[in-house]
Amino acid sequence: MRQAGVRLTKIIATLGPATGTRKQIKALAVAGVNIFRLNLSHGDHAVLRQWIHWIRRVEKELHTHLGILFDLQGPKIRVGKFEGGYTTLHSGQKVTFTTEKVTGEDGLVPVQFKKFHETVKKGDSVFLDDGNIYVQVLSVSGKRVEMKVQVGGRLADHKGINLPDSVIPTGALTAKDKKDLQFGLEEEIDFVALSFASSAEDIRRLRHLIQRKGKDAEIIAKIERKKAVRNLESIVAASDAVMVARGDLGIEIPLTEVPVVQQRILNECARQAKPVIVATQMMESMITNPRPTRAETSDISNAVMSKTDAIMLSAETAVGRHPITAVQIMAKTVETTEAFLKKERKIQPWNWFLEEEPPISLGITYSANHLAEVLHARMIVVFTLTGGTAKMIRSPNPMVPLAAFTSKRARARQLTLLRGALPFLVEADHPFLGNMKELFQRLKQQKLVKEGDRIVITAGDPPGVPSWTNVIRVERVP
Ligand SMILES: Nc1ncnc2c1ncn2[C@@H]1O[C@H](COP(=O)(O)OP(=O)(O)OP(=O)(O)O)[C@@H](O)[C@H]1O
Numbered sequence: 001m002r003q004a005g006v007r008l009t010k011i012i013a014t015l016g017p018a019t020g021t022r023k024q025i026k027a028l029a030v031a032g033v034n035i036f037r038l039n040l041s042h043g044d045h046a047v048l049r050q051w052i053h054w055i056r057r058v059e060k061e062l063h064t065h066l067g068i069l070f071d072l073q074g075p076k077i078r079v080g081k082f083e084g085g086y087t088t089l090h091s092g093q094k095v096t097f098t099t100e101k102v103t104g105e106d107g108l109v110p111v112q113f114k115k116f117h118e119t120v121k122k123g124d125s126v127f128l129d130d131g132n133i134y135v136q137v138l139s140v141s142g143k144r145v146e147m148k149v150q151v152g153g154r155l156a157d158h159k160g161i162n163l164p165d166s167v168i169p170t171g172a173l174t175a176k177d178k179k180d181l182q183f184g185l186e187e188e189i190d191f192v193a194l195s196f197a198s199s200a201e202d203i204r205r206l207r208h209l210i211q212r213k214g215k216d217a218e219i220i221a222k223i224e225r226k227k228a229v230r231n232l233e234s235i236v237a238a239s240d241a242v243m244v245a246r247g248d249l250g251i252e253i254p255l256t257e258v259p260v261v262q263q264r265i266l267n268e269c270a271r272q273a274k275p276v277i278v279a280t281q282m283m284e285s286m287i288t289n290p291r292p293t294r295a296e297t298s299d300i301s302n303a304v305m306s307k308t309d310a311i312m313l314s315a316e317t318a319v320g321r322h323p324i325t326a327v328q329i330m331a332k333t334v335e336t337t338e339a340f341l342k343k344e345r346k347i348q349p350w351n352w353f354l355e356e357e358p359p360i361s362l363g364i365t366y367s368a369n370h371l372a373e374v375l376h377a378r379m380i381v382v383f384t385l386t387g388g389t390a391k392m393i394r395s396p397n398p399m400v401p402l403a404a405f406t407s408k409r410a411r412a413r414q415l416t417l418l419r420g421a422l423p424f425l426v427e428a429d430h431p432f433l434g435n436m437k438e439l440f441q442r443l444k445q446q447k448l449v450k451e452g453d454r455i456v457i458t459a460g461d462p463p464g465v466p467s468w469t470n471v472i473r474v475e476r477v478p
């Protein structure tokens with residue numbers, strides 16, 4: 001029986017040239033991927049449509065639920081294309097950056113941002129490729145900017161540019177983002193990640209566009225700007241989930257501060273019962289190497305110990321040489337850490353109890369966690385319409401899986417993000433408390449429980465009211 005080893009922490013993998021085939025997508029899902037990230041910074045709609053189609057096919061073949069996450073490009077400045085796909089910048093060398101529409105070559109770097117030459121000034125630091133390359137502005141003349149390379153490296157097509165010394169005059173949603181969003185919503189994506197979000201207003205604007213299209217894709221706010229860290233509380237409140245986007249974050253703020261900011265974001269998300277993703281460079285060395293570094297497995301393990309909902313791979317699976325192995329090692333590290341946590345754990349007091357009149361559902365979900373621990377229950381079962389009850393249950397970090405029954409397929413797919421959640425589809429308004437037999441059957445079918453196991457069940461009576469949870473019940477599997 002598989003029931004001993006349900007992994008709670010979810011894995012997100014970015015698709016790219018290294019993995020953009022049906023076979024690779026299936027191999028990634030089998031290795032443990034719960035959500036596929038499509039990065040709108042790369043690739044055109046035709047390719048993405050094909051990938052989405054393959055993901056949905058694999059989902060069917062594997063009888064599972066897979067989430068699809070559209071990561072919008074946002075107002076990220078990028079370099080253009082080079083002859084041969086890349087150029088090499090040497091430390092000490094002088095190079096020219098230009099906003100003219102040209103193909104790059106040795107000593108000439110095209111920039112895809114019309115106002116670049118107006119935005120930077122002499123002495124400014126400019127970072128390229130997630131900060132791997134560092135140049136400084138010597139002078140600006142017309143559309144050309146002379147740079148001195150401080151730290152060189154290989155610079156490939158479309159790599160990102162960060163200007164921590166200047167304020168870039170754009171909102172979080174560009175014209176391209178809006179087009180990409182429309183396309184994604186038509187393709188029934190489950191999550192939209194908003195890059196470079198600055199405020200709750202950015203999130204609300206995006207939500208308006210999603211709702212206007214009659215969709216309910218969940219919004220993931222990417223925290224990768226100083227301003228987003230400052231507005232953390234209100235951004236978390238306005239979003240459905242949050243991503244610690246450490247790549248850009250580590251350039252926009254000193255990278256020595258990234259670990260504590262990560263922890264702050266995790267704490268705030270726990271307080272507000274919002275799922276959270278730790279992203280970027282988790283297994284960076286595996287882009288080329290067949291094994292990760294010790295520091296990398298520690299990073300994964302520490303994120304799990306901090307009770308993140310999900311961890312994410314970017315270039316490792318998009319362009320890396322060992323995408324499947326990366327997911328396998330990630331999954332194994334998670335499982336080992338969770339087994340340790342399960343032995344160690346004690347339920348922590350929960351900050352929401354500081355509120356004057358905590359909602360009834362909060363008392364129920366908190367107690368369900370305690371019951372599961374005290375009674376050594378195999379799992380918690382919830383019935384969830386909006387996902388709200390599932391999120392609330394997850395918030396005190398149960399160390400058992402959470403069977404989340406829902407009547408909407410889209411909701412089931414969105415539950416792929418939530419730590420511990422195993423989505424199950426049921427018919428609308430299922431009177432489940434009167435039909436325990438079917439419940440046990442479905443759990444047994446998936447080899448999640450066996451005879452004699454205890455399960456903790458929560459529900460709303462009457463059923464069908466969003467976020468209404470007032471019943472708690474313990475059953476022994478017959
Ligand atoms: N679909 C793709 N096609 C080509 N290259 C890709 C693709 N997806 C990712 N990559 C490569 O992998 C690297 C890291 O992936 P990631 O998705 O984090 O990109 P990024 O451009 O840094 O992202 P973001 O714009 O979200 O900050 C990218 O710099 C890019 O070179």
Ligand SMILES: CC(=O)C(=O)O
Nearest residue numbers: 245246247248279280
């Ligand atoms: C994921 C992403 O956008 C970042 O880490 O910057």
Ligand SMILES: [K+]
Nearest residue numbers: 041071072073
């Ligand atoms: K992006």
Ligand SMILES: [Mg+2]
Nearest residue numbers: 224245247248
């Ligand atoms: Mg980013």
